[in-house]
Amino acid sequence: MTVLLDKARQRQTRVTGVALIALGVLIAVFFAPDATGSATFRLSRPTDVWPVPNLVVPGGPFIYVVSALLAFLGARQFLSGAAKWSALSLGIGLAIAVAAFLVWATAGKSFSLTGMLQASIVRAVPIALGGLAGVLSERVAVVNIGIEGMLLAGAFTGALVGSLAGGVAGLAAAVAVGGVFGFVLAALVVTYRMDQIIAGVFINLFVLGLTSYISSQVFQEYRALNNAPVFRTIEVPFLSDIPVIGPVFFNQNIFVYGAFILAGLATYYLFHTRHGLRARAVGEHPRAADTLGINVYRTRYINVTVAGMVAGFGGAWFTLGSVGRFDEGMTGGRGYIGLAAMIFGRWHPVGALLAALVFGFADSLQQKLALLRTPIPSEFLAMAPYVATIVVVAGVVGRARAPAADGKPYVKE
Amino acid sequence: MQVELKNITKRFGSVVANKGVNLTIRPGEVLGLLGENGAGKSTLMNVLCGLYSPTEGEIVVDGTPVRFDGPGDAIRAGIGMVHQHFMLIPVFTVAENVVLGVEPVGRFDHLDLEKARAQVRRLSEEYGLAVDADALVETLPVGVQQRVEIIKVLFREADVLILDEPTAVLTPQEVDEFFQIVRSLCDAGKAIVFITHKLNEILEISDRISVIRRGEIVGSGDPKKLTRPDLAEMMVGHPVDFNVERAPFDPGEVILDVSDLTVLHDDGAVAVDHLSLQIRSGEVVGIAGVQGNGQSALIETLAGLRPPAGGKVLFEGADITTASPRARHRMGIAHIPEDRQAAGLIGSFTVAENMVLDSYYSARFSNRGSIDWGRVNAAATTATQDYDVRTPSIHATAGHLSGGNQQKLIVARELSRDTRLVIAGQPTRGLDVGSIAYIHARLMAARDEGDGILIVSSELDEILSVSDRILVMFKGRIVAEYEPNKAPVDKGTIGLAMAGAAP
Numbered sequence: 001m002t003v004l005l006d007k008a009r010q011r012q013t014r015v016t017g018v019a020l021i022a023l024g025v026l027i028a029v030f031f032a033p034d035a036t037g038s039a040t041f042r043l044s045r046p047t048d049v050w051p052v053p054n055l056v057v058p059g060g061p062f063i064y065v066v067s068a069l070l071a072f073l074g075a076r077q078f079l080s081g082a083a084k085w086s087a088l089s090l091g092i093g094l095a096i097a098v099a100a101f102l103v104w105a106t107a108g109k110s111f112s113l114t115g116m117l118q119a120s121i122v123r124a125v126p127i128a129l130g131g132l133a134g135v136l137s138e139r140v141a142v143v144n145i146g147i148e149g150m151l152l153a154g155a156f157t158g159a160l161v162g163s164l165a166g167g168v169a170g171l172a173a174a175v176a177v178g179g180v181f182g183f184v185l186a187a188l189v190v191t192y193r194m195d196q197i198i199a200g201v202f203i204n205l206f207v208l209g210l211t212s213y214i215s216s217q218v219f220q221e222y223r224a225l226n227n228a229p230v231f232r233t234i235e236v237p238f239l240s241d242i243p244v245i246g247p248v249f250f251n252q253n254i255f256v257y258g259a260f261i262l263a264g265l266a267t268y269y270l271f272h273t274r275h276g277l278r279a280r281a282v283g284e285h286p287r288a289a290d291t292l293g294i295n296v297y298r299t300r301y302i303n304v305t306v307a308g309m310v311a312g313f314g315g316a317w318f319t320l321g322s323v324g325r326f327d328e329g330m331t332g333g334r335g336y337i338g339l340a341a342m343i344f345g346r347w348h349p350v351g352a353l354l355a356a357l358v359f360g361f362a363d364s365l366q367q368k369l370a371l372l373r374t375p376i377p378s379e380f381l382a383m384a385p386y387v388a389t390i391v392v393v394a395g396v397v398g399r400a401r402a403p404a405a406d407g408k409p410y411v412k413e
Numbered sequence: 414m415q416v417e418l419k420n421i422t423k424r425f426g427s428v429v430a431n432k433g434v435n436l437t438i439r440p441g442e443v444l445g446l447l448g449e450n451g452a453g454k455s456t457l458m459n460v461l462c463g464l465y466s467p468t469e470g471e472i473v474v475d476g477t478p479v480r481f482d483g484p485g486d487a488i489r490a491g492i493g494m495v496h497q498h499f500m501l502i503p504v505f506t507v508a509e510n511v512v513l514g515v516e517p518v519g520r521f522d523h524l525d526l527e528k529a530r531a532q533v534r535r536l537s538e539e540y541g542l543a544v545d546a547d548a549l550v551e552t553l554p555v556g557v558q559q560r561v562e563i564i565k566v567l568f569r570e571a572d573v574l575i576l577d578e579p580t581a582v583l584t585p586q587e588v589d590e591f592f593q594i595v596r597s598l599c600d601a602g603k604a605i606v607f608i609t610h611k612l613n614e615i616l617e618i619s620d621r622i623s624v625i626r627r628g629e630i631v632g633s634g635d636p637k638k639l640t641r642p643d644l645a646e647m648m649v650g651h652p653v654d655f656n657v658e659r660a661p662f663d664p665g666e667v668i669l670d671v672s673d674l675t676v677l678h679d680d681g682a683v684a685v686d687h688l689s690l691q692i693r694s695g696e697v698v699g700i701a702g703v704q705g706n707g708q709s710a711l712i713e714t715l716a717g718l719r720p721p722a723g724g725k726v727l728f729e730g731a732d733i734t735t736a737s738p739r740a741r742h743r744m745g746i747a748h749i750p751e752d753r754q755a756a757g758l759i760g761s762f763t764v765a766e767n768m769v770l771d772s773y774y775s776a777r778f779s780n781r782g783s784i785d786w787g788r789v790n791a792a793a794t795t796a797t798q799d800y801d802v803r804t805p806s807i808h809a810t811a812g813h814l815s816g817g818n819q820q821k822l823i824v825a826r827e828l829s830r831d832t833r834l835v836i837a838g839q840p841t842r843g844l845d846v847g848s849i850a851y852i853h854a855r856l857m858a859a860r861d862e863g864d865g866i867l868i869v870s871s872e873l874d875e876i877l878s879v880s881d882r883i884l885v886m887f888k889g890r891i892v893a894e895y896e897p898n899k900a901p902v903d904k905g906t907i908g909l910a911m912a913g914a915a916p
Contacts, residue, residue, distance in 0.1 A: 277512075
């Protein structure tokens with residue numbers, strides 16, 4: 001159809017092919033000789049209702065198979081120039097490369113795969129909720145850099161109110177405070193047309209400063225104020241007995257269930273309801289929405305406030321869902337990673353959730369690998385999964401399109 | 414449903430946009446509202462559709478005075494507007510766009526898209542507006558998008574349809590189709606307000622005409638009794654001479670010689686297909702054709718903005734096939750781009766800055782690498798006066814000028830130097846009668862001084878009124894050539910050639 005585009009696509013496919021072959025060679029050269037013995041992946045605990053035998057993978061052969069497979073995928077890409085399967089090949093290639101890496105690291109040892117997956121999900125929760133908050137506000141064209149601050153505010157409030165009045169009250173307060181910051185952001189950018197990035201950064205710095213001050217000045221003195229109960233895991237009857245899937249998905253705390261349910265609800269809201277259609281219209285073409293009698297400002301206020309509430313809920317995970325106490329700056333940039341998850345997830349709630357799971361997996365992978373004592377320095381281990389994620393996203397997801405009016409204030413005529 | 418505007422006045426601060434306007438809109442009738450850009454047509458209609466509230470006066474619907482606090486109120490009262498710049502969400506489907514704001518819903522606020530589709534289909538059948546309810550709007554041609562806008566208004570059960578400059582974005586064929594749609598809406602008992610500044614169109618479609626100038630209704634009448642000069646005089650306030658004055662046709666030597674030129678679109682498709690043409694000194698060559706037949710690519714190539722895939726361009730004997738835009742500019746080639754806002758000027762720059770965009774680096778304005786603003790301002794002041802650019806100041810941003818003044822600014826920049834060849838793409842698109850006449854006069858003056866002029870326009874009337882020689886472009890080739898000086902040219906024949914029928 002189009003000569004020039006085809007050429008560009010062909011070149012991209014070739015590059016993908018070469019990259020896959022190179023990856024295959026690297027794995028064969030560096031990993032295979034070291035991988036003596038078998039890697040044992042434990043899939044269930046002896047106490048489980050239906051125990052599943054361990055997954056035992058012979059190290060060397062598996063790695064050779066993977067590198068052969070990578071070389072095959074790469075060669076196919078390079079020779080055929082079939083752009084159609086390029087993204088899929090790259091995705092599969094990277095996934096099996098990660099598997100080979102895991103086998104190499106585990107060779108001769110044993111390792112709880114289920115445990116790692118369970119941890120992946122837990123670690124994905126704040127990122128997923130941050131990403132979801134991002135989706136809700138960017139779909140109405142408000143860029144929400146302030147998610148990091150909203151998470152932190154939720155974590156702090158959860159710990160404080162949780163210590164005083166119990167977990168449920170703490171959670172409710174965290175959601176409410178998140179909503180307040182969402183409302184403040186909406187007021188700043190919608191009513192006062194402040195620059196959206198600056199307004200978000202303001203929220204982040206304000207919350208960081210305030211919570212750090214209180215935690216170092218007050219919590220040090222009155223430790224009872226920072227000793228909140230933690231939400232226990234809830235086993236879903238029957239479902240939690242399914243091997244592997246059960247412990248990973250159905251034996252978690254309310255934050256995990258909440259993230260999944262909220263992603264589903266947000267999808268229904270945005271894509272299957274009247275108000276979702278209107279919200280998206282406001283994010284794409286606010287003037288058009290206005291001429292049809294849709295209140296652009298009110299829509300933005302509501303969505304950004306709800307986004308703040310979701311972020312507040314996500315923030316409570318740090319304290320009420322995990323350690324029960326607040327530490328300075330304990331969100332550690334999860335809000336920003338959540339925004340990355342939103343973009344990688346193409347501004348779709350489920351996409352953001354899946355992207356967050358990839359990040360969560362990366363996070364827990366590096367932790368477990370550090371325990372296995374591989375020869376690679378831990379700093380590099382910590383880095384590698386993120387690098388892989390970026391490659392996957394750049395190669396597999398491709399160019400995503402933000403809502404057309406994203407970041408632009410709307411001025412009524 | 415009959416709507417009356419009674420004594421409507423709308424002020425923005427101290428600016429009076431509409432003053433004591435009275436209008437009656439009747440069912441089954443097309444009311445043509447004629448006025449130049451900036452005359453207050455759009456403001457008046459925004460008052461009617463609830464976007465603005467009038468400073469004074471009232472809107473009376475079927476005898477009852479009403480008050481609109483927003484577009485929603487006007488829509489509920491049965492007044493719908495098709496905006497000049499479409500109010501469609503590109504990434505939504507046709508059905509989603511149509512129902513937005515008045516969506517059919519089931520339980521839990523669930524959007525009933527099946528019902529929406531059915532309703533779109535019913536309306537498109539009822540009024541003969543063919544559209545695919547599931548198509549994404551961004552994939553549709555402009556003419557079809559306009560149908561979606563109309564369906565949108567009909568879906569809201571509007572009895573009064575306001576069409577703001579609806580033909581500005583349409584090709585001649587699409588205009589014909591569009592007029593049929595307007596007539597069928599009228600037959601169905603809808604009241605139509607047709608806003609335009611195009612005299613031919615308003616005479617063709619209206620049942621009644623009202624002319625607005627400087628915010629006031631200055632005349633009304635029956636299109637059967639009015640003529641173009643009558644309307645033009647009412648519109649601009651003084652008699653308008655439609656005949657472009659020029660010296661007798663006496664072409665000199667060949668200035669531009671294009672041979673076997675082939676140009677590709679960005680996507681690799683052929684835009685200009687082995688095209689050859691010559692332009693002589695003192696000659697206006699008009700290229701007629703429906704938009705999208707390679708005219709834009711031809712102009713871009715001649716201006717040096719798009720590399721040709723094959724062929725040769727000679728300018729006064731020198732090969733300029735691969736010359737840079739600046740080199741061409743220095744040789745005396747002036748370029749008035751098709752899209753004045755995207756390529757002609759920088760909206761956020763001032764009038765003075767825009768005036769020297771092409772020459773800021775020259776010794777005239779630059780002194781050892783720094784711009785001498787004193788000289789720039791002096792030159793800009795002279796040029797704005799010479800070319801009748803109406804701007805509050807040379808330091809006002811160009812984006813705030815009206816279309817006509819923006820175009821005059823570009824013409825001033827391009828022609829206020831020694832030129833040999835002028836390449837003008839759609840030089841008068843969307844302009845008011847006064848500006849059109851002015852720009853034509855300037856181009857003719859350049860011709861009379863011995864420049865070669867190439868004008869591309871999708872408005873056949875414009876081509877006919879200015880050209881010494883007419884070329885018709887179809888699918889990247891010149892398919893017909895006419896010389897009005899030798900034999901009278903029939904509009905119908907050109908129209909057929911534009912549609913690709915072999916002459």
